Amino acid sequence: MALLEIDALVVRFGGLTALDGIDLTVEAGEFVSIIGPNGAGKTTLFNVIAGAQPPSRGQVRFDGRSIRGFGTTRMSYLGVSRTFQVARPFRSLSVRENVRLGAAGRQTLASARTLAPRRRATDMTRRVDELLALTDLERKADHKAAELNIGELRRLELARALAAEPRLLLLDEPAAGIGADGMRPLARLIAGSREHGLTVLLVEHHVGFALSLCDRAVVLDAGRVIADGPPDAVRTDPLVVNAYLGRAASAQAQVARAAAAPGSVAT
Amino acid sequence: MEVFASSAVQGIVQGSLYALIALGPSLTYGLLRILDVANAAGLTLGAYVGLEAYSATGQWWLALIAGAMAGAVLGWLIQRLLYRPILGRGPIVPLIAGIGVFIAAEEAFRLVFGPYNRTFAATLPLPALQVAGTQVTGVETLILLIGVTVFPATWWLLRRTSLGLAWRATSQDRETAQAMGINIGRVIASIFVIGYALAAVGGVLVGVTYNTVYPTMGDIPAYKMLAIIVLGGLGNPLGTILAAMLIGLVETFVVAYFGFVLPRDAIAFIALILILLVRPRGLLPGDEVVQ
């Protein structure tokens, strides 16, 4: 049974159709990048999977169970964590507290334990410390999240999302706002997180970044899937190039594809 | 049947007055997302200045103009000295600051003009009309006339002038509007000047209608206007006019048919709470950006 199954998903906002019949299956352990031009529906798709956006039509099943009507909190309890396109840290809290809240989860936040002092929760300490080390935020652990720069904020979001030990991690444009220097360590971080048997869905505008990390790429355009396969194939798929760049470039891509040996780089 | 007709007419008059006074806060909210309680200080100031002008000259229209001008000046001062410097601190800070200004202003009125009710007996050279079998006094006719002028004028302002366009752009997205060259400062100043002038005119009309001017006359309007602009859908001045008329009619009918079972001023808020439970964004939600 696949971890995530999406059947004929349609999402409409009034007159606007954001997703127009999406079929997608994700197996446990896969790393899938979802790319596509602006307005293709990538974030809407994420919002549906995360429980923030109800489908207008179609089915979404997580672990074999329909998630209709679940909401983001319940999805987080099921093991779906996400980061946001625009970083959403808890500014009043310290970096460490942000991550600890991520680690707290249902056992603490949805039980009487929520009224216990936080200090006593030593069972989470090791995990939180590991994550802070992993995301290179140890030095800033006791600073308020409001003081971080954009790169640190992205790492904080990642740490907070990983703290919940999710089964499915949704990364929404983690490289946005980060320069070329920041992207390499971020990529390493994300690749590293996979070692825990995590399934990752990555939405990213920066195509090279997205394709360099994934096992499989899904391309959206105008609310539909137009390509779904290994990164190299997708990279040179004329439909994909056309969606991003227009027809002239698409013709070029066809030539490039014919001439390219498998595995050659073209971004 | 007579009760129905006279209530309907009274309700429309009351509603028009409310709409006049609520327009300023509605425009301000649409522009800045601020609930401006201090606007009611413009109402009281207008009433006092209008009274002084009328006492000095005996001309009712001078009272209106003097009041409007005083209101305009107050509006300009308040946006410049109070609200502009605290933009972007969230909605509660300007709300409380506005309340602070309002309290201070009411006290200032008390200290300057005295705590006692003063009468505003103005004779308007307007005939008392017979509408739908009921009497409409001179000042009520004036209110209706002003209403009939101001409301289409507002629509015209918002839809057909560059100020209106600037208002709409800024209320949708202040940063982008600024980036596109709109002088936010001037838009804000214009809206406050207009809004407070309208409140001041409303104040003169209230003073004449009830034949009394006193320092705390702005109390009830200050908060009732909030209920009205929320009811009409925040950020939607035309919705506000609609809501104002509705509240005016409801109040008048409830008082006419049920006596004083409910205090008049709680009615607006009860109506507000009930309607918000069904439509959490008001009757006619504006085009605000959803947060």
Add this chain to the structure above:
Amino acid sequence: MSLDYLIVVLVTISIYAILVVSLNIVVGYAGQPNLAQGAFLGIGAYFAAVLSVRYGWSFWWTIPAAVGAAGVAGFVLGAISLRLREDFLAVTTIGLNFVVVAIFQYVPFFGGAVGVYAIPLPSIGDHQFGNADFLAVGLGMLAVVVGISWYLERTWFGAALLAIKDDETAAAATGIPVAPYKIGAFVLSSALAGLAGALYAPFISAVTPTSFGFSESVVILAMLMFGGLGVIGGAIAGAVVLGALPEVFRFISDYRLLAFGSILVFMLRFQPQGLFGEHSAVLATIGRVVPRRLGRRDAGSGPGRGPASDGPA
């Protein structure tokens, strides 16, 4: 100023302090607008008054009754808050004041426009309460409220409220069940306001509808914003400074309200986070004068200044 008079002033200030510290739970921690704390004070006070005068309840039993009644009202407001976005909620809470006052005025149970008067003094055994006793109880209640608030800051619940204040969407996605937490904050805040009401009723010895209107709620919120949102010490400071104001300005009593409004405006204009809130000029000055204890903290934060800084792990 006689000692007895001073004690009366202190009782008033303690009542305000209870109201401000409890309001801080909803406004300072959970970040929800609430301009109706005066109404919850009134609900507590009225229930205590009616039970005491008409049903002969002892003061000590009116306390849980007042707390319960105000808490139920808080639950209603909390439930309403789930459906309404910030500004709509703010205006609804303003309206709540008017509605509650109207209920006090017109529902016969509450005694009508006259209210409830001749509320008997509490007693312990044979000893009837004097002003000093009221102060003792007031301070005791304040200690309880401060204690609850202080403890709350150190729990997961408290951190979660801050998270909800900062970013409700992210809070929900991080596993915080927003609805019950918001309602919980409202219930706690209102119930504790009811506690103050139980003391208020016998102290003032009468309750009238207009004592608990919107202006009362504004004063309470103003004290909180003046002293510092989210900071217990700030909340108390706000109650003390603005509560003592009428006395300090007694010699120019005619200008008291003017001073109140002006101070409020100046405060919000130049220090919108309050006297002891973030970026506080007062705290920064103290921080420069008094040697810092730990190297890492910046001027605005330190131990005991809110849930963010409960230290490592």
